[in-house]
Amino acid sequence: MNYKSTRVRVAALAGAALxxxxxxxxxxxxGDGDGLVIGTLLPQTGSLAFLGPPEIAGxxxxxxxxxxxxxxxGKDVKVEHGDSSDADNAQVAQQSVTQLKxxxxxxxxxxxxxxxxxxxxxxxxxxxxxxxxxxxxxxxLSGKHPFYFRxxxxxxxQGSALxxxxxxxxxxxxxxxxxxxxxxxSLRDVLxxxxxxxxxxxxxxxxxxxxxxxxxxxxDPVTAVLATNPDAIAIIAFDQTKTIVPELxxxxxxxSKLYFVDGNLADYSEDFEPGTLEGAQGTLPGAFPxxxxxxxxxxxxxxxxxxxxAAESYDAVMLVALAAVKAESxxxxxxxxxxxxxxxxxxxxxxxSFADCVKLIEDGKDIDYDAKSGAGPFxxxxxxxxxxxxxxxxGGDNTYTWTKAVEGEL
Numbered sequence: 001m002n003y004k005s006t007r008v009r010v011a012a013l014a015g016a017a018l019x020x021x022x023x024x025x026x027x028x029x030x031g032d033g034d035g036l037v038i039g040t041l042l043p044q045t046g047s048l049a050f051l052g053p054p055e056i057a058g059x060x061x062x063x064x065x066x067x068x069x070x071x072x073x074g075k076d077v078k079v080e081h082g083d084s085s086d087a088d089n090a091q092v093a094q095q096s097v098t099q100l101k102x103x104x105x106x107x108x109x110x111x112x113x114x115x116x117x118x119x120x121x122x123x124x125x126x127x128x129x130x131x132x133x134x135x136x137x138x139x140x141l142s143g144k145h146p147f148y149f150r151x152x153x154x155x156x157x158q159g160s161a162l163x164x165x166x167x168x169x170x171x172x173x174x175x176x177x178x179x180x181x182x183x184x185x186s187l188r189d190v191l192x193x194x195x196x197x198x199x200x201x202x203x204x205x206x207x208x209x210x211x212x213x214x215x216x217x218x219x220d221p222v223t224a225v226l227a228t229n230p231d232a233i234a235i236i237a238f239d240q241t242k243t244i245v246p247e248l249x250x251x252x253x254x255x256s257k258l259y260f261v262d263g264n265l266a267d268y269s270e271d272f273e274p275g276t277l278e279g280a281q282g283t284l285p286g287a288f289p290x291x292x293x294x295x296x297x298x299x300x301x302x303x304x305x306x307x308x309x310a311a312e313s314y315d316a317v318m319l320v321a322l323a324a325v326k327a328e329s330x331x332x333x334x335x336x337x338x339x340x341x342x343x344x345x346x347x348x349x350x351x352x353s354f355a356d357c358v359k360l361i362e363d364g365k366d367i368d369y370d371a372k373s374g375a376g377p378f379x380x381x382x383x384x385x386x387x388x389x390x391x392x393x394x395g396g397d398n399t400y401t402w403t404k405a406v407e408g409e410l
Contacts, residue, residue, distance in 0.1 A: 034104060034330060035071070035072065035073075035075030035076060035077065035078060035330070036071075036072045036073075036075070036077045036078070036106055036107075036320070036321060036324050036330045037077070037078045037079075037080065037103065037104050037105045037106055038059065038063065038077060038078070038079045038080070038105065038106070038107055038108075038109060038317055038320065039079070039080045039081075039082060039100035039103065039105035039107065039108040039109070040055075040056060040059050040079065040080070040081045040082055040108065040109045040110055041082050041083075041084045041093060041096055041097065041100070041108050041109070041110030041111045041116075041120070042055045042056055042059075042081070042082075042083075042084055042109065042110045042111070042112055042313075043055075043083070043084050043085060043086065043111075043112050043113070044056075044081075044083040044084075044085070045083055045085045045089070045092065046084075046085035046086030046088070046089055046092070047086045047088070047238040047239040048084075048086050048112050048113055048238060048263070050266050050267075050306065050308075051112050051135065051308055051309060052112075053301060053303070053304055053306070054297070054304060054306050054307045054308050054309060054310035054313075055109075055110075055112060055134055055135070055308075055309050055310060055312075055313040056081065056301070056313070057297045057300050057301040057304055057310055057313075058134070058297065058309070058310035058311060058312070058313030058314035058315075058316075058317075059079065059109055059313050059314070059316075059317050060079065060300045060301070061296055061297055061299075061300050061310075061314055062313075062314045062315075062316075062317035062318050062321070062354075063077050063079050063317060064300060065353070065354055066317070066318070066321050066354050069353075069354045069355040069358065070355075070358075072321050072324050072325055072330070073324065073325065073328065073329075073330065077317075077321060080099075080100055080103045080105055082096030082097070082099060082100050082108075082110075083096055084096065084110050084111040084112060084113065084116050085116070086113055086115075086116060086238070087113055087115035087116055087119070087181065088213075088214065090116070090119050093111060093116050093119060093120050094119065094120060094123070097120045097123055097124060101127060101129065105129060106129065106130065106320070106324075106330055106332050106335065107129065107130040107131070107132060107320045107332070107335070108124055108129055108130070108131050108132075109132055109133075109134060109313060109316045109317060110131075110133060110134070111133060111135075111136070112133070112134070112135040112136075112309065113135075113136075113183065114136045114137060114138035114141060114182060114183045114186070115138075115181055115182055115183055117131075117133055117136050117138075117141065118138075118141075118182070121141075121144060121145065121148055122145075124147070124148075125144075125145040125146075125147035125148050126145075128147060128332050128333060129147065129332060130147050130149070130320060130332055130335060130336055130339075131145075131147060131148045131149070132149045132150065132151060132316040132319065132320060133148075133149075133150040133151070133152065133316075134150070134151050134152055134309045134312035134313040134315070134316050135150075135152050135262070135285075135309045135312060136150045136152060137152055137153065137154055137155045137158060137183065137186075137187070137262065137285060138154070138155060138182055138183055138186045139154045139155050139156055139186050139189075139190070140182070140186065141154070142154055142381040142382075142383050143380070143381035143382065143383075144382075146336060146382075147332070147336055148382060149316075149319075149339055149378060149382040149383075150382065150383060150384070151312040151313075151315045151316045151319070151371070151373060151375055151384060152285045152286065152309065152312050152373075152375075152384070152387070153285055153375070153383065153384050153387035153389075153408070153410060154383055154410065155183075155186050155187045155190050156190055156410060157285070157387060157389055157408040157410060158187065158190075158261065158262065158283050158285055158389055159186075159187050159188075159189070159190025159191045159193075159194060160190060160194050160408065161283050161389035161391070161406045161408065162187075162191050162194075162234065162259060162261060162283045163190070163191045163193075163194025163195045163198070164194060164198075164406070165259070165281060165283065165391060165406075166195065166200075166232050166234065166259055167194075167195060167198050167200060169232070169281075170231075171200070171230075171231035171232035171257070172199070172200040172201065172231060173200070173201050173203050173228070173229065173230050173231045173232075174191075174195050174200060174201065174202055174203065174230055174231065174232050174233070174234060175202075175203050175204045175205060175225040175226075175228055175230030175232070175233040175234070176188055176191065176192070176202055176204065176205025176206075176225075176233070176234045176235075176236065177204075177205060177211065177218075177221055177222070177225055177233060177234070177235045177236070177237065177244055178205050178209075178210050178211070178234075178235075178236040178237070179210060179211055179212070179213035179236065179237045179238070179240060180210035180211065180212060180213060181213050183263065184210065184213075184236045184237065184263075185207075185210060187236050187261060188205060188210075188236055189207075191234060191236075192205075192206065203225070203228035203229070203230045204224055204225040204227075204228045204230065205225065205234075209221075209224070211240075213237070213238070213240060215240075217243075218240060218243055218244045218247055219247060221244075222244065222247045222248055222251065226248070226251060226253060231257065232257045232258070232259060233248065233253065233257065233258055233259070234258075234259040234260075234261070235258060235259070235260060235261075235264060236261050236263065236264075237263065237264055238263050238264060239264075241260070241264040241266075242268070242271050245258065245268075245272060245276065245277070246272065246276075249276055255275075255276050255277050255278065255279070255280055256277075256278060256279025256280055257279075257280070258277065258280040258281075259280065259281055259282060259283075260280065260281070260282030260283070261282060261283055261284075262282075262283065262284045262285060262308065262309075264282075265282040265283070265284050265308070265392060265400060266306070267305065267306060267398070267399050267400075268394075268398040268399070269397050269398045269399050271398070272398050274396055274397060274398065275396045275398075276398055277394035277398045278394060278395060278396045278398075279393065279394065280393070280394045281391060281392065281393050281394070281403075282391075282392050282393075282394075282400060283389050283390065283391060283392070284308060284389070284390045284392060285309075285312075285373075285387060285388070285389055285390070286308075286309065286311055286312055286373040286374065286375075286387070286388055286389075286390060287311065287372075287373055287374035287388040287390065287405060288307075288390050288402040288405065289307050289310060289311050289372065293310075293311065293372060294307060297310055311371070311372035311373035311374075312373045312375070314372050314373075315369075315371045315372055315373050315375065318354060318357075318369060319339055319342055319343055319369060320335060320339070321354065322338075322342040322354070322357050322358070322361070322367070322369060323335045323336075323337075323338035323339045323341070323342050324338075325357075325358055325361050326338040326341060326342055326361050326367075339378060339382070340377065340378040340382075341366065341367075342357070342361075342367055342369055343368075343369055343371075343376075343377040343378045344367070344368030344369060344376070344377035345377040345378055345379075345385075346366050347366060347368065348360075348365060348366030348367045348368045349365055349366070349367055349368065350367075350368045350370050351367050351368070351369060351370060352369075352370040352372075357369055371384075373387070373388070374387060374388040374405075374407075375387045375388075376409070379410065383410060384410065385409065385410060386407065386408065386409045386410065387407075387408060387410070388405045388406065388407050388408075389405065389406045389407075389408065390402055390404075390405050391403050391404045391405065391406065
């Protein structure tokens with residue numbers, strides 16, 4: 001697919017340093033005698049469960065293609081799936097990590113939620129298990145640990161893209177309904193800086209004006225934001241959105257002036273009256289998957305109706321597998337040390353399929369894996385050095401379609 005893109009540059013977080021954490025034992029399955037084992041820590045339950053199917057499909061597709069091409073170092077890659085749930089059900093992810101470790105995984109793909117990752121990242125990475133999140137965007141996770149990577153860009157990029165989208169639509173007085181959760185406040189901070197740097201105003205949703213994500217009613221924050229007469233309202237939340245939107249619309253706010261983010265850009269056709277969100281827009285990290293990639297995903301999950309973070313999940317598995325091939329080992333430290341190289345950090349020949357990339361490696365060449373998500377090579381913080389942010393618009397049926405992409409560098 002040809003992408004209509006606008007390049008923006010976002011300053012990287014200054015001074016981000018890798019944490020020198022002591023290891024608490026070897027990661028399960030780190031011996032060379034075993035085949036590569038990939039675990040997943042993705043949402044099957046909880047407020048982000050809608051992200052689970054495309055992410056899991058991305059993982060399963062990558063493993064299918066890897067094994068069809070001969071596997072890693074002559075052995076099939078195995079996968080063990082675990083549920084991350086969400087931050088309100090922290091014990092689910094903790095139990096899943098314990099189970100995945102007992103099954104000897106070399107790498108864990110996940111979590112989707114930055115808050116969930118914060119709860120388990122030390123347990124994973126201090127055990128010398130590689131963690132690659134396809135959807136973590138919180139800015140403070142950059143450079144979190146040498147064993148922690150992500151294939152989605154930080155909110156430095158999405159927050160900037162969201163702010164510029166709102167400003168580009170002619171809005172200067174912007175309200176923000178944001179939940180008091182690290183993902184929300186992190187994204188809000190970048191949105192706020194982008195809007196204010198351009199001369200706009202955040203009328204509501206500034207620090208100290210967040211809402212409780214576990215509240216059963218959002219009437220008070222809705223009243224508060226509408227009292228500031230915003231031109232547009234950005235909603236940074238998860239499932240709470242299903243309650244917030246009807247509250248806003250019932251009080252006369254124009255649904256076309258609502259803006260969504262990756263945590264709530266979802267199919268609302270069964271939740272709202274037709275036309276409720278017509279014209280509303282949202283942002284989602286990653287390039288929109290082309291028709292061919294979508295069809296391949298549907299072969300592993302015919303019920304897919306959403307593709308959010310599928311490409312990032314696919315890329316995460318491919319990068320781990322290619323790093324193992326380049327390292328000629330499934331030792332987790334050896335894999336970690338080759339992750340940046342196979343992503344193209346050292347240059348090299350571009351390759352897009354596992355088989356083609358392996359052939360180049362076996363020929364002694366450096367490779368630049370052509371990520372399905374459009375992400376650039378890993379930088380010094382184990383973040384993508386460049387990425388796309390997709391811009392989507394809702395139709396009268398309250399479902400969204402891709403309209404364009406913004407490309408940014410970190």
